[in-house]
Amino acid sequence: MTVVRKESAYEQSLEWMRAQIADGSWTVGNRIPTEPELMSVLGVGRNTVREAIKTLTSTGVLEIRRGSGTFVRARTDIGGLLGRHAAVEEMTYVFEVRRALEVEAVRLACERRTDEDVRILHELAEKRDHAGDDFVEVDLGFHIAVVEAAHNPVLKELFAGILETVRATYNVTEGVHPPSLTSLHHRGVAAAIEDRDVDRARSAACGYLEKTKEAIGSSAID
The missing domain is CATH 1.20.120.530 (GntR ligand-binding domain-like)
Known part of the structure; x- marks a missing residue:
């Protein structure tokens, strides 16, 4: 069972990721699940996952470390x-x-x-x-x-x-x-x-x- 509907997949995926960070499921300094894992949980394609990650990276919430994965850098966009x-x-x-x-x-x-x-x-x-x-x-x-x-x-x-x-x-x-x-x-x-x-x-x-x-x-x- 997936956690988002087909329509507005990007927005729903983005909000779901933000919620994982806000409620402490994904803590600052730790690596988030891999793209395949997120695709499986969310029930969306790779491009949708990448776009959501790109958005959170652009505001500094996530940080991509080549060869290591994607890590939580801050709990909020302003942070x-x-x-x-x-x-x-x-x-x-x-x-x-x-x-x-x-x-x-x-x-x-x-x-x-x-x-x-x-x-x-x-x-x-x-x-x-x-x-x-x-x-x-x-x-x-x-x-x-x-x-x-x-x-x-x-x-x-x-x-x-x-x-x-x-x-x-x-x-x-x-x-x-x-x-x-x-x-x-x-x-x-x-x-x-x-x-x-x-x-x-x-x-x-x-x-x-x-x-x-x-x-x-x-x-x-x-």
Whole structure:
């Protein structure tokens, strides 16, 4: 039994592939099924499969690696498009988008945070200091928690759209600054959001964001 009808096979195949990525069935960094496998599942021809893959590749969601297959690069089209600008020399542009979103998230979090939001922020700020190999996930989790605490669904969606590109910055900034350098900033954000102190929260957030900017610049020089 196939999953698409004969009519509009391209559109249905494209949407089905997007759904596999969006719901986590196909995760970022992993290889998707081969063309013959997709043809069998979808019940469509090779050209239809290739056109759908071509579309997702053009927006940066998928990446074709010759001799290895096709891999998921980003969960959304916006994430993929931004991901194409994630070379070290252009990483600063992505950072500017992140900074704009996160500084606003901090402001809103001070107004709208719940006690549970505060608990999570303190927990992650403390945990990142001794996260070891899990540092990237824990640190990224803190910044996601800040956005969550803003309780703005549109802001949350926008941040999710650049999340994979934000994750990529760790690959170029690793080792430039020790995580402990911004520990006080992260703890400061959590404490200021708890106190609903917008100025102090923004100041602390700008503290760790500035260090990130410096690390990106240093990596570009290297």
